Amino acid sequence: MKRWKIAGLFAMALMVSAAPFQAFATSPEFAYTAEKWASLRDNKLEYGEIADLIHEYNTTVRQNELDYQEYKGKTSTDIAEEYYDSANEVSERIRYPDDDSANYANQIASALNSEISVTNLTEQGDSNVDDGEIKRLGYEQQEKNLVQQAQKLMISYYSGKASLATLEDAVTQAETAYTQAQTRKAAGMALQSDLDTAAEAVTNAKASLQSAKSSLEQTKQQLIIMMGWNYNDSVEIGSLPDVDTSVVSKINVTSDIQTAIANNYSVKITERRLANSQSENNRATYTNTLANQKETVSTNVKNAYNSLVLAKDSYDQAKTSYDLAEKERAAAELRLSAGTITKKTYEKQESACLSAKTSMETAKLSFLTAQVTYDWAVAGLASVS
Incomplete structure (x- = not known):
C-alpha cells in the first residue's frame, strides 16, 4: 500500500476515534502545497524531507499522536x-x-x-507533576530524536557506499595476485601453499565486500521503514547536503550554549514539573535536577563543538592527502604512458589514490555527522545525562 493511502486511512481513524489534533495528527491536505505533497509521496528520499516524512508517516510518531489525545489539555x-x-x-x-x-x-x-x-x-x-504539556514536549522530543537518527542513518548509508569502491578494488587486487600465483606455480616458482594463500585472500576480500553490501542494504531498509515505506520497497536515496566547513568559524559557542539550554526539551520538562510541584520535597528535587541538567547541556554542547572542530580538521587533512595522492597518480599515469614504469606500479599508485579518496569521503561524512549532532544539540536535543 502506498504511504499516502496509509496516511489517509490514519487521518480517517483520527476523525473517528478522537477530536482533530492539528499539532500532532497526520497533516490535512492543505498543510502543504500540491507540489510539496507530491514530493513527499514519491519514491525518492531527499535529505531535506526527512523531518516532514517522519512527522507524517513514522509509526511511532503517529502512535504518539493518538496517545496524546488522552492527555491533551489536562493539568x-x-x-x-x-x-x-x-x-x-x-x-x-x-x-x-x-x-x-x-x-x-x-x-x-x-x-x-x-x-x-x-x-x-x-x-x-x-x-504527580506531569500534565498534558509535559506529554506533548516528551512526544515532540521523541520525534526530533527520530529525525536526527534518520539524518545520521542516511549519512551512514553514504559512508557505507563510499567504502565499497575500496573493497571492490581489494577484490580485484586479490584476484590479480591469485592469477600471478598460478603463473608462478606453473613455472615452478611458487609452492601450492602460496597459491592457497592467494586463493584465501580472494575469498576473504569477496566476503568483506559482500558483508559491506549486506550492511548497506540493512541500513537502507531501516531508513526507509522509518520514513513509512515498507521493507524492500523500491526507494531512491537522494543526495546529501553539501559540506561547508567554513560554518565552524562562524559558531559562537557561548551564545549557542544559552540557546541550547533555552531549547532543551528535558530542561523544559523539568521546569514544568518544578512549576507543578506542590510539596517542598518535589520542589527541592526538581530545582536540583534543573541546575544539573543546565550544566550538563552546557558541557555537552561544548563537547559537540570540540568534536565538530576535530572532524573539520580531519576532513581538511584527508582532503589534502587525497589531493596529493591524485597528483601522484596523474604523474604515474604520464610515466606509464612514457613507458618508464610498469602497469603494476601504476596500479599500486591508483589503489593508493582510491584509498585516499575513500578516506576523504569518510572524513567528510564524519564532519557532516558531527555537524548534525551539534545543530540538534543547540536545537534542543543535547543530552542531560
Missing part, C-alpha cells in the same frame, strides 16, 4: 485525580476471605496485593 491535578480514582476502584474491589475459606491463602494474597496497588496509585497521585 497535573487532573492526572493526579485519575490516579486517585483508580486507587478507589481497586480499593472498592478488595475482599478479605473468612478464616475458614477453602482458598484462604490465594484470596488473602490477592487482597494484600490490591492494598499495595492502592498505596502505589495514591502515592503516584500525590507525587
